[in-house]
Amino acid sequence: MTSVPVSAQEQPLVRSKLKSKHSILGLIILLLFLFPLTQLITANNLNYYLHLMLFIFMYIAMASSWNILGGYAGYISLGHNVFFAVGGYFSSYLLLRDGYSPFFTAPIAGFVAMALAFLVGFITLRVRGPAFIISTIALVLVFRIRLDNWERLGGANGLKLPLIDLPVEQIKFPFYYGMLILAIITVYTSYRIRHSKFGLGLRAISQNETKAEASGIPTSFYKIFAFAISGYFVGVAGAMWGYYLTYITPSIFLLILVGAQMVLMCILGGRGTVAGPVIGAIIMIGTNEFFLSEFGSSELNIFGTGAILAAVLLFFPEGIVGSLRKIGRLPAILDWD
Amino acid sequence: MALLEVHGLRKAFGGLQAVNGCTFNVEQGSITALIGPNGAGKTTVLNLISGILKPDKGRIVFDGHHIQRRPPHQITHRGMNRTFQISLNLEDMTVLENMAVLSPVGGMRGLFRPDISKAERERALELLAFVGIAHLAHEVTRNLSYGQKKLLDFASLLMADPKLILLDEPAGGVNPALLEKIIDRVRQLNDQGITFLIVEHNMEMVMSTCNQVVVMAYGTVIAEGTPQSIQNNQTVLEAYLGKVAS
Ligand SMILES: Nc1ncnc2c1ncn2[C@@H]1O[C@H](COP(=O)(O)OP(=O)(O)OP(=O)(O)O)[C@@H](O)[C@H]1O
Numbered sequence: 001m002t003s004v005p006v007s008a009q010e011q012p013l014v015r016s017k018l019k020s021k022h023s024i025l026g027l028i029i030l031l032l033f034l035f036p037l038t039q040l041i042t043a044n045n046l047n048y049y050l051h052l053m054l055f056i057f058m059y060i061a062m063a064s065s066w067n068i069l070g071g072y073a074g075y076i077s078l079g080h081n082v083f084f085a086v087g088g089y090f091s092s093y094l095l096l097r098d099g100y101s102p103f104f105t106a107p108i109a110g111f112v113a114m115a116l117a118f119l120v121g122f123i124t125l126r127v128r129g130p131a132f133i134i135s136t137i138a139l140v141l142v143f144r145i146r147l148d149n150w151e152r153l154g155g156a157n158g159l160k161l162p163l164i165d166l167p168v169e170q171i172k173f174p175f176y177y178g179m180l181i182l183a184i185i186t187v188y189t190s191y192r193i194r195h196s197k198f199g200l201g202l203r204a205i206s207q208n209e210t211k212a213e214a215s216g217i218p219t220s221f222y223k224i225f226a227f228a229i230s231g232y233f234v235g236v237a238g239a240m241w242g243y244y245l246t247y248i249t250p251s252i253f254l255l256i257l258v259g260a261q262m263v264l265m266c267i268l269g270g271r272g273t274v275a276g277p278v279i280g281a282i283i284m285i286g287t288n289e290f291f292l293s294e295f296g297s298s299e300l301n302i303f304g305t306g307a308i309l310a311a312v313l314l315f316f317p318e319g320i321v322g323s324l325r326k327i328g329r330l331p332a333i334l335d336w337d
Numbered sequence: 338m339a340l341l342e343v344h345g346l347r348k349a350f351g352g353l354q355a356v357n358g359c360t361f362n363v364e365q366g367s368i369t370a371l372i373g374p375n376g377a378g379k380t381t382v383l384n385l386i387s388g389i390l391k392p393d394k395g396r397i398v399f400d401g402h403h404i405q406r407r408p409p410h411q412i413t414h415r416g417m418n419r420t421f422q423i424s425l426n427l428e429d430m431t432v433l434e435n436m437a438v439l440s441p442v443g444g445m446r447g448l449f450r451p452d453i454s455k456a457e458r459e460r461a462l463e464l465l466a467f468v469g470i471a472h473l474a475h476e477v478t479r480n481l482s483y484g485q486k487k488l489l490d491f492a493s494l495l496m497a498d499p500k501l502i503l504l505d506e507p508a509g510g511v512n513p514a515l516l517e518k519i520i521d522r523v524r525q526l527n528d529q530g531i532t533f534l535i536v537e538h539n540m541e542m543v544m545s546t547c548n549q550v551v552v553m554a555y556g557t558v559i560a561e562g563t564p565q566s567i568q569n570n571q572t573v574l575e576a577y578l579g580k581v582a583s
């Protein structure tokens with residue numbers, strides 16, 4: 001009973017903190033929206049930065065999407081790049097055949113990826129732990145072999161796509177905004193799930209599946225549904241990414257490394273936290289870019305990124321957000337859980 | 338009237354016939370004990386009833402519904418809830434979250450409502466207070482003591498307003514004061530109309546709390562009746578003593 005007056009006192013404080021947090025996040029998002037426009041006013045060429053940022057946005061979306069299954073429910077998928085590929089091929093094919101812009105077909109590509117995730121999840125989510133991980137790797141290999149030999153989709157050489165028809169100083173704009181909006185929607189979805197009954201159930205599943213089931217949670221349904229949602233955003237990202245690159249090949253999407261990237265970002269930032277994948281994506285792409293510019297595209301840049309990852313995990317075993325929260329040092333601006 | 342009917346239940350693990358034609362009833366409003374030597378198959382029977390395991394043969398009727406082929410979550414939704422012999426908790430989640438998980442979601446539409454509503458929070462705190470651990474509500478469950486986890490297990494069941502509660506050794510490893518508390522809470526809830534099926538080795542608890550006793554040995558029911566009649570039953574004594582002697 002003594003807890004009532006205390007929480008009543010805390011309430012206004014919490015609310016004002018929340019308000020300032022929201023306004024800071026809102027401001028950041030606003031600046032991100034305005035940033036490309038400065039290129040139109042000033043003579044600076046920002047295309048390199050736009051490229052880097054839209055790449056980060058894309059991975060924020062993909063890692064956050066992965067986190068819905070891999071973080072909340074605890075099912076590690078190394079095969080999420082299959083949804084990336086499916087989204088890319090679906091929209092590219094429609095662009096070449098009927099001339100539909102991938103920006104319009106991307107949401108549909110997401111649903112195609114989602115349908116595939118439903119199907120795959122129905123089969124593979126019966127097993128857990130290492131068996132599940134291996135089944136997702138197998139999925140990548142199956143799709144790689146299939147696409148390499150699918151002549152209609154260009155086989156191993158892939159497909160060449162038409163360039164988007166815009167002047168060079170604006171050519172990255174649609175992709176920048178597309179990826180930014182995708183990242184915002186994905187993180188928001190992840191946030192909503194984290195604070196819903198569905199998210200609570202997924203977290204229960206990650207802790208103890210028998211207990212979750214006995215508590216009344218339809219665990220199979222939850223897992224498959226989570227898998228499907230987490231496939232969706234990766235599919236949408238794939239659709240835009242193919243168009244951006246102006247060509248697609250199986251090897252762009254279906255390297256084990258691409259799937260592993262999402263996992264590593266989540267682990268680095270904090271698996272199962274809302275902000276973790278965001279932080280993880282920024283740091284990982286940021287450091288990789290730094291080493292690339294310092295040492296060029298050599299083994300050194302991979303080594304450097306790996307060393308940073310190892311060092312961070314040594315000090316933040318539960319990822320940056322996860323570990324900071326545990327010791328009560330997480331800045332309020334990153335506390336979205 | 339029987340709330341739960343178990344009929345001809347069988348379950349084998351490989352060559353081991355853990356449950357071998359088990360039949361008994363749990364009467365509406367009763368506190369029924371399920372006792373028997375170690376390895377008699379009691380926990381397996383609870384796992385079969387709650388749907389965690391599927392029977393090889395046999396029938397389980399709960400509240401008028403055949404549930405032997407139903408998944409556990411559906412059985413839970415019908416109004417049966419259980420604890421596990423070794424406390425199963427969601428260790429990295431808070432006590433409050435552990436409580437909230439048991440609260441019915443309400444189908445697809447409830448899926449995206451807030452994880453813990455105000456009403457659920459209040460109900461959870463009330464139930465935690467009922468077993469005396471309300472002060473731990475925001476603690477991570479991992480940090481609770483053995484006994485506190487047992488109390489949490491017990492309190493969390495009530496979030497779902499069950500008709501039947503299955504307890505697997507609630508007194509196991511629990512100090513006398515805590516046991517007293519658990520017994521008292523079971524009685525109170527029983528007065529409110531909740532039926533109990535309790536697996537227990539502590540005879541003091543069985544004799545003082547339960548009004549019906551089912552005795553198992555080697556996977557079958559060897560005796561059934563009131564605590565008094567069981568105490569004087571020759572077969573039961575032999576089953577227990579035989580176990581001790583070997
Ligand atoms: N999952 C399992 N796999 C294989 N054998 C099992 C399994 N579960 C139980 N058994 C076996 O079935 C028999 C009955 O076990 P059960 O746990 O039901 O006994 P119990 O009556 O609950 O015993 P206790 O009082 O010691 O808890 C035992 O011989 C046990 O070894």
Ligand SMILES: [Mg+2]
Nearest residue numbers: 379380381422
């Ligand atoms: Mg047992």
